[in-house]
Amino acid sequence: MGGTSTRALAIATQKLNLWYGTFQALFDIDLNIGQGIITSMIGPSGCGKSTFLRSVNRINERLGYVRITGSVDVMGEDIYQQGVELVQVRKQVGMVFQRPNPLPISIRDNVLFSHRLHTSDKCSKARLDEIVEDALQQVLLWDVVKDKLQHKATSLSLEQQQKLCIARLLPVKPAVLLMDEPCSALDPKGTEAVEELIWELRGKYSILIVTHNMAQARRASDECVFMLMGKVIEHTDTGDMFVTPRNQETADYIEGRYG
């Protein structure tokens, strides 16, 4: 399917099917997400966008009743293969959730959380400070919080919390960032700020972002995936999709004829 085929792939799925218990949520998903670009994922509520995202970082497995067939390759490695370490998968594939979910610890500890999980040897305090500053700089949050790094992360505004949730993924240098409607809990100003940030991160990370906001998908992504009822209907350059959708369903959705 679509996309720019010459580009190296960040995520590649083959015949991915997923069941919650007996309910099938994903059907034969073959999707190739390119490296270093922003891909947006749109589709009506309940079509399986979150489900797809969550199976790329295997966080779905928390539920215990999820079953999968097919394969998901991240940077060329099948992450569902036996012997693959869950911890490594999650290090490589960072996830940002719909509701900002910073941990109820200090801002600094939030930024270092992932780093501490994945680095066994002790770093000097200076090195840690550097990591914190670098991550917060990347999400344009450093100037705001540099004087209150010891404050609880949960005391920040939602916009800042969401930026922090992105920042804490960066120290372990993930290849892929998954974002599930990262702006839906934010006000328009916060949305704009986070969008801007995501655009800043373009090129450094491969980003897959789910959104309900057509305008956001249009202005903030290189490629766009349209899903419907657990299937991928269309995957093309964002510009093409919004100007000349190939499928009737895509056209209907873009014009707002679905929920």
Add this chain to the structure above:
Amino acid sequence: MEQNQAQSPSPPLDTRFDRLNSDWYFDKLAQVLMFIGGISVIVFIIGIFVFVSIEGFGFLAGKFEFSEFFFSPDWRPTSQTKETYGLLALMAGTASVTGFAMLVAVPFSLGAAIYIAEFSSGKKREFLKVTIELLAAIPSVVWGFIGLTIMNPLIIQIFHVPVGLNILNAGIILGLMAAPIMTSIAEDALKAVPDRYREAAEAMGATRWQMIYKVILPAAKNGLLGAILLGVGRGFGETMAVLMATGHSINLPTSVFDSVRALTATIAAELGETAVGSDHYQALFAIGIFLFAVTFVINLVADLIVRGVRKG
């Protein structure tokens, strides 16, 4: 409604509102009954406190000597030559048994709470919770009986000591007694930690254990502290089991194999044999006031801490 409005543009007020019918009286009656029920609890508690205070006040005004009461280990209210009313040994008894009980109960109940809240689900979880609640309902005299008939010979056999009724025995019994309620409250505290924290930690690659000790336990720490304090309060107030399992002999303990006597057990054992209004009788009530004050403070602190959790 719409039909009504269609017929008459300004319908008269619903008749139910301007007449007192049986529903209204029933409502009022229920309200009054609730109020009486609620207020009587408070009245009883105040009544008990006043009663205990009045009975104990005679002692506080008469034979009471601060330094003897709190710092003398001699509790000899029936001495022919000179009566002494020292609580130190009794306080040491209560404190040592409660302390030992917490050594037993804290790891047990925290472990159980973590297992139930974080590692079990569905039927297994329900089963465990019901079991814990059943354990909490075992009467204390049964625990005391277990201390007397099972623990006692066991301790004598294992440790080769002359008596098995001691701090070790009572501490274990009391620990097992307090563990269920502590487990329950600790589990509530863990469950109150929002799931999105777990999800966040796991999505970053934390293992279950890393998630628990880096995120869940710190987030739930106030609730867990509250659970422990309530356990301490339970230990302080427990009477029957400690009466039966401590050996009930006045001692300043130096090892866990020493028999001791608890404050509560002293009241329970002696009150029936004293003449109403005598110094001894009043001294026992003074102990009651002391216990009342201590447990009140412990429970209050526990309550404040747990409440602090709820607020965030």
